[in-house]
Amino acid sequence: MRRFSAWTRSTLERLAEVAGYTPRHIMKRILVTGATGQIGGNVVAQLRDAGCRVRALTRSAQSHKLPHDVEIAQGDLSAPATLDAALDGVDAVFLVWVGTLEAATGAIPRIAVRTDRIVLLSSPHRTPHPFFQQPNGLRAIHAGLDRLVEESGRQWTILRPGPFAVNCRNWWASQIATSDVVRWCHAEAETAPVHERDIAAVAVRALLDDGHDGHEYVLTGPASLTQREQVRIIGEAIGRSVAYDDLAPAEAREVMHALMPVPVVNMLFDAYGATVGIPAFLTTTIADITGMPARTFRQWATDHAADFARACGNAQ
Numbered sequence: 001m002r003r004f005s006a007w008t009r010s011t012l013e014r015l016a017e018v019a020g021y022t023p024r025h026i027m028k029r030i031l032v033t034g035a036t037g038q039i040g041g042n043v044v045a046q047l048r049d050a051g052c053r054v055r056a057l058t059r060s061a062q063s064h065k066l067p068h069d070v071e072i073a074q075g076d077l078s079a080p081a082t083l084d085a086a087l088d089g090v091d092a093v094f095l096v097w098v099g100t101l102e103a104a105t106g107a108i109p110r111i112a113v114r115t116d117r118i119v120l121l122s123s124p125h126r127t128p129h130p131f132f133q134q135p136n137g138l139r140a141i142h143a144g145l146d147r148l149v150e151e152s153g154r155q156w157t158i159l160r161p162g163p164f165a166v167n168c169r170n171w172w173a174s175q176i177a178t179s180d181v182v183r184w185c186h187a188e189a190e191t192a193p194v195h196e197r198d199i200a201a202v203a204v205r206a207l208l209d210d211g212h213d214g215h216e217y218v219l220t221g222p223a224s225l226t227q228r229e230q231v232r233i234i235g236e237a238i239g240r241s242v243a244y245d246d247l248a249p250a251e252a253r254e255v256m257h258a259l260m261p262v263p264v265v266n267m268l269f270d271a272y273g274a275t276v277g278i279p280a281f282l283t284t285t286i287a288d289i290t291g292m293p294a295r296t297f298r299q300w301a302t303d304h305a306a307d308f309a310r311a312c313g314n315a316q
């Protein structure tokens with residue numbers, strides 16, 4: 001495992017003090033799982049900015065793109081015995097789970113005996129809004145993960161973000177790179193996309209501060225926006241006019257299936273279909289926990305403008 005250099009530690013500690021973090025925070029060692037992913041990567045970055053000792057879990061210690069001064073631990077959540085070295089001396093764990101529930105029944109108890117605190121990335125499957133109440137396989141997995149963490153005997157916090165804003169990049173960037181039209185389903189479905197940095201900011205507070213034990217936080221962006229409005233805002237952020245082609249169901253499913261497996265297409269199609277013309281569920285939890293307003297979708301689109309750049313050969 002790589003270690004911080006003395007120079008880097010003292011620089012980070014000075015930066016952390018300026019940012020209002022205390023030496024008590026800095027002394028904590030946090031294991032971040034999903035560290036190479038969309039949320040975990042931001043948790044690593046923000047813990048690092050706070051001067052914490054971060055250990056990042058990845059299955060592939062060779063091919064990751066994590067910063068060079070982050071301690072790397074190789075391990076596989078679906079093979080719990082591979083986690084022991086990563087968990088050595090860890091005060092808290094940020095847990096991102098993308099595997100089966102069966103594998104979690106081995107990993108989570110093993111994590112629990114080696115740390116004091118678990119912060120789980122789950123979903124708002126308990127929230128009584130139609131978007132979150134459609135049948136899908138992930139709900140059962142998240143409910144099972146919640147139960148394992150709640151019954152772990154450790155301090156726990158469960159984060160329940162609604163749809164990530166970054167989904168828009170994953171689904172639409174390739175279309176926007178090559179045309180001025182996004183062809184997708186349910187143009188008038190409303191969601192409150194949440195910026196990945198805001199989810200990470202809440203995770204950092206729950207990992208470092210007292211007072212979050214036994215809490216579950218539903219995290220949303222600050223405003224309800226239709227998918228058509230989201231595409232328009234992305235267009236404004238990149239200085240282009242991008243239209244939304246509201247496809248008929250069969251065609252939409254075909255376009256979506258090019259990017260994701262059929263069960264995921266079905267899950268998204270049902271969830272978005274259930275919220276056409278229905279305002280998204282909104283919370284103020286991000287502001288309440290971090291003291292900063294949740295970032296707007298326009299801010300997210302500006303932050304990610306480069307991701308939507310035209311593909312070479314399509315300049316107009």
Ligand SMILES: NC(=O)c1ccc[n+]([C@@H]2O[C@H](COP(=O)([O-])OP(=O)(O)OC[C@H]3O[C@@H](n4cnc5c(N)ncnc54)[C@H](OP(=O)(O)O)[C@@H]3O)[C@@H](O)[C@H]2O)c1
Pocket residue numbers: 033034035036037038039040057058059060064075076077078096097098099121122123124138160161162163164167
């Ligand atoms: N997208 C949404 O709108 C949304 C909303 C609410 C909740 N969620 C939940 O968010 C989670 C996904 O978070 P994300 O988007 O940040 O993840 P992501 O970008 O898809 O990255 C997945 C991460 O999991 C790690 N990983 C995968 N299999 C692993 C294994 N067997 N052992 C150890 N690490 C493993 C990968 O690390 P390596 O490849 O480096 O090993 C990678 O860092 C899911 O649980 C999803 O249900 C998503």
